[in-house]
Amino acid sequence: MKNKIFSILKKEIREVFRDKKSLSMMLLTPLMIPLVLIGVSALFDSNINKEIDTYDNIGFSYNLTEIEQKLTHSLKINPKIGNQKEIKKMYQEDKIDVYIEKKDNNYIINYDENNEESATASLIAQEYLEQYKLSLQDSYLRENKIDSNEVFNIMTISYNKIGSKEDNFYVNYITTYAFIFIIMSITVSATYPATDTTAGEKERGTLETLLTFPIKSRDIIIGKYLSVSISSIITGLLGFGLSLISLTYISKTFTLFKGINLIPSVSTILITILIIISYSLLISGLCIAIASLSKTFKEAQSALTPITLLSTIPGLVALMTNIKTTTLISIIPFLNYTQIFNDINSNHTSILNISLMFISTITYTGIILFYIIKQYKNEKVLFNS
Secondary structure, three states: OHHHHHHHHHHHHHHHHHOHHHHHHHHOHHHHHHHHHHHHHHHHHHHHOOOHHHOOEEEEOOOOOHHHHHHHHHOOOEEEEOOHHHHHHHHHOOOOOEEEEEEOOEEEEEOOOOOHHHHHHHHHHHHHHHHHHHHHHHHHHHHOOOOHHHHHOOOOOOOOOOOOHHHOHHHHHHHHHHHHHHHHHHHHHHHHHHHHHHHHHHHHOHHHHHHOOOOOHHHHHHHHHHHHHHHHHHHHHHHHHHHHHHHHHHHHHOHHHOOOOOOOOHHHHHHHHHHHHHHHHHHHHHHHHHHOOOOOHHHHHHHHHHHHHHHHHHHHHHHHHOOOOOOOHHHOOOHHHHHHHHHHHOOOOOHHHHHHHHHHHHHHHHHHHHHHHHHOOOHHHHOOO
16 A cells, blocks of 8 residues: 555656646745745835934924924924914925924824824924923923922833843734745645646546556545645745745844844744644645546636635734634634744743644544545546536
């Protein structure tokens, strides 16, 4: 039996590496990962490190005092002075990002919270008014011969950043994004050989020839399944390797990630490799199961298209909602892989959850293989009758 399975596996692997489309799916798809990671990192970096003059256009519907003029200069604010009507018009024409109105001793900051530049400029306007308020308070205290230091420094505030790199939003986002794209690459890589080895062989008529050999359908399925799994694993490991290289480049290139080691620990790398292998085994079986029901290559491709979305959406949902891993989530296909990766990447390893993920993957894969073997014993399915 082992020799027969090995013969089928050798045949299928040979066809995968000979077929240019299968080979391109397996090797070229992961090359998109560095481009995406570096592009997203560059976008984050440019937004975080924008120069202050991007947000420095602030309008004032009143004349500034000498103290206020000095403050705007020290805070690098470009003040636009005018009456209320003129200032509102300038704001509507996007000549200013935010404007301040004064009614007696009440100062009103007008801004659009849904606009990034306006919202950021409002923080600068707030800082300006806080500085101006402190200046007025200091002048009042000096006029009344009160030591301002005794009043303003009655208490001090300091900050202690407890979080590590794992608590950094951008670090979490970029590493999880990398893993989601690895999952997507594996899925794309599995769909083509799975389609070709099932529906493709039906359409070409080579499956009938194969079944004339003294080989059990079980051996044929296992051989085909292993060949698709191997190509998927190669894609996943290649994608993971490129991700590590990309993260090294990102940490050395963009100021947002300077001083942060984006490369995971050895234990995280090893568990991630096991997750990649587990996912490859599951998705390969699922793709073969779906493709084997199709009559033609084109029909199988159409049937497998939603699988790509199914593989990535749970990970994106997990990334946006920040849900916590539970024993139930650990056995939910597709969602569990991203969740377990997030946990180990954040040093929140749970042996129970990891074990449940592996056990559930083996169980689901076994059920899928049993189903495929049963289907291959059905002549209606095999010969599209």
